[in-house]
Amino acid sequence: MNKQEYLKHIDSVIASGKFKDTWESLSAYRVPEWYEKAKFGIFIHWGIYSVPAFGNEWYSRNMYIQGSDEYNHHIKTYGRHKDFGYKDFIPMFKAEKFDSGEWARIFKESGAQYVVPVAEHHDGFQMYKSDISHWNAYEMGPKKDTLGMISESVSKLGMVNGCSSHRIEHWFFMGHGKEFESDITDGEREGDFYYPAMPEANHHDLFSTPVPDKAFLEDWLVRCCELVDRYNPKVFYFDWWIQHSAAKPYLKKFAAYYYNRAEERGEGVVINYKHDAFMFSTAVVDIERGQFKDAKPYIWQTDTSVARNSWCYTEGNTYKPVREIICNLIDVVSKNGRMLLNIGPRADGTIPEEDKAILLAIGDWLKINGEAVYPSRVWRFSEEGPTETVEGQFTDGGAKEFTEHDFRFTVNGGSVYVFALNFPESGEITVKSFADADASKLPVFNGIIKDVSVLGFSEKPVCRRDEKGLHIKTKTVKSENPVVFKIEMA
16 A cells, blocks of 8 residues: 555544544553563664664764764764765665574563564664565665564564554654755655654754654654554554654554554554653553652553663673663562663674673573562552662663662562562561551551562571561572562461
């Protein structure tokens, strides 16, 4: 179908389906059971920007900003922009060592339950086979349907396939290239790789001009719906700027189309969004590189990366310690969140050893402690201790320094799980949330503890409970990562 035919098809599906393109109708959406149980997913930033592997995944924008590090690096390494532009990286993006089956095995070993590859980043290059544009990985570069291959491989191993779209920022993403002599001047028509390369918007102004026009937004909608129809993703993640006022009617159309197609298939799907782009309760809110401070009655997600400095592979990425990522996962899960953890493969299709080692280490920890993570629920308390979580996006720039008094809690079946985020060398902790208090002083814990054990250790801890808390003493329990105590209730 061409664009106009596809738009008519979208309207037809909405007209005949349960969900209409209004917030009132979309508020009937319910988060599927599989996502309620899921706690850990893998995000993948992989594309043309993996070729220069410099700065970060915004190379396509920054290389055209005169005076930037990327601009200077580009001239020094590849030459003037009019002679070698961003599009000239496409033949260099070969993915010759890409093995989707091997990727899926690593993700499975990490303990991940869903996988979300970037289908199209701000640069406008589609990582999949498309009838909408020829600027895609199936026809150029690797000449492989990379999204389709990853989706098939992860599904075979029992994980849920998803995808993400960052397309809408392409409205302005390449615009700086029009400020001097560069190859961006070639992108003047709809369908061109660089089109429309408008002046950069004020990212915080929901009414910024120039406003994305009808032609661009219709193209955006069709691209998103094509992904739904071709790959049947159960998670559809959107990056920022879809919150712009001009996008609102198209967001509603997409959600109605996506939810109706899922209804036809008898499947549950999820839309991840940021910045109140969607009406609350019509999709699942996501916080980039950050989280909520307190437990929420609604399901939410954080997306973060194994590297602090970039979402994609760059030479010299700064990686987070495994312990920090596990503590972050625990903190998020205890507050009814899920973690979407990003990795950045190389241009040749290999996963860097650092990324792989982090994923496998997380998997080793989850093999022992997974029952406390999934399919857990929020306990009456989510946390205890002096270390406060800073709420909001982009708050994970530095590691939290947890103390031996910092604990997080979940519940699964007949047990409460206590995560000791920094288990002391002494082997002794006191959990105040289990203090033996007067029943008249509610709300306090008044349950009957039947047994206490340590996940992954055979030692039986010595426990006693008084008005100060539950005192747990061990002799042989040692770990650099969080230690989990299973509190079985009568």
